[in-house]
Amino acid sequence: MQKLGIIGCGNMGGAIAQSLPDGVVVYDSDQQKMEALTRFAGIEAASSLEDLLDRSQRVLLAVKPQILPSLFPMLRKHNSSEKAWISIAAGVPLAVLAEELGSDQVVRFMPNIAASQKAAVTAYAAHPNCSTENLVSARKIAQSFGQAFHLQESQFSAFIGISGSAIAFMLQFCHALSMGGVREGIPYPQALEIVSATMNSTNALLSTSKQHPVALATMVCSAGGTTIEGMQALCEGAFDAVVMQAVEASCSKSKAMEERALLDREITGKR
Template sequence: MQKLGIIGCGNMGGAIARSLPGKAIVYDSDPRKVEDLNKLADIEAASSLEDLLANVECILLAVKPQILPSLYPLLRKQQSSKKAWISIAAGVPLSVLAKELESEQVVRFMPNIAASQKAAVTAYAAHQNCSEEHIAYARSIAQSFGQAFALNENQFSAFIGISGSAIAFMLQFCHALSMGGVKGGIPYSQALEIVSATMNSTNALLSSSKSHPVELATMVCSAGGTTIEGMQALSEGAFDAVVMHAVQSSCEKSKAMEDRALLAQEISEKR
């Protein structure tokens, strides 16, 4: 597999670099991030953007979305048009990436932070004129750090709500469950271990069963038993509505970011 260049070695760029089968060449404006990553992953450090682009054919953009506008001109100077690109930036559409990078060889990813454990769930979508070769390469990159799902780009915002961002919702749920355990007399660290194992049990059941989640949950509820009491408390706390609202909030923010990126590009084209 050809070497991948990575710009940005923070939470996600670092997590991806750690799970790639080959050595990535990485660049970060903060050299300490590269030093820290070097202790965890087999990487090559590029001394500059120029150095990075001179040594790879495909580059994964892993900087915050708001950094991209200042990065594009620097990348264009290094002949971005001759490179293939993967972007993991939330809320930055393929059309904007292709125009700014002057390349149609662009694939958009939405991974999650579990890439560090090769357990990410990644949505991918390619520019309409992207080559099959680059799509296949990008897919193999996504699969090297977890599962990959081909999605239409217009489903990316919803995907962020149920995966990219939702991993944080699930972690918060795990914390809340553990605090419930603490209230019941189990120390936090032990409660968290038990909750994490219970998440694994849930996933094993859900992914191997053809039953609807509600059907499985109903099997847990003994008549007049313990679970139904907790289920009633969840219902009174509008659990489903709160979770759906969280998903919708992340989805709407992603759509607003996409709209803003498209508008900014429209304005710059008119100048």
């Protein structure tokens, strides 16, 4: 695999850099973040953004969406059409990336924060003109820090709702379960450990049984037992509806961000 450069050494960029089996070169305007990463084997720090671009044929943009516009002029000047690009910036469509970079060799990643544990779930989509070689290379990069799913870009907003943002939803659910345990007499640290283990066992059951989750839940519900009482409470609290509303809210926000990026491009006269 050709040398990969990573621009941005924050939580996600740093996690990706540490997970890759081959050496990478990184750059961040925050020297401390960049130097902290160089303690890991195979990670080199670039002396400047220009240095990274000179040394990398594949570049992963791991900066916040609002930072990208200030970088585009510099990126485009450095033979951008000859490079393969990957962006993890939420809300910045492939069409905008391709036009601003002057290259159609662009792939979008939508990873979740579990990249730091090499357990991310990442959606990826490529520009229609992206080569098979660059698409395969991008997929291998995504798989180095978790599972990768090839989606249409139009499905990214939905993916954010059920994966990218859903980690926070699930963590909130874990907290609520743990607080329920506290209410019933189990100290929070122990309750949280139990809930975490239960999440792991639930995932193992769901992924190996291949049964519908409702079928599995029904198996747990004995007639007149404890579980069905709790299930009734969830139904009365419109649990399913609230979860679906959370997915819709995150999805809508993502769509609005992409629409804004496209609108900004039109306002600046780029069509």
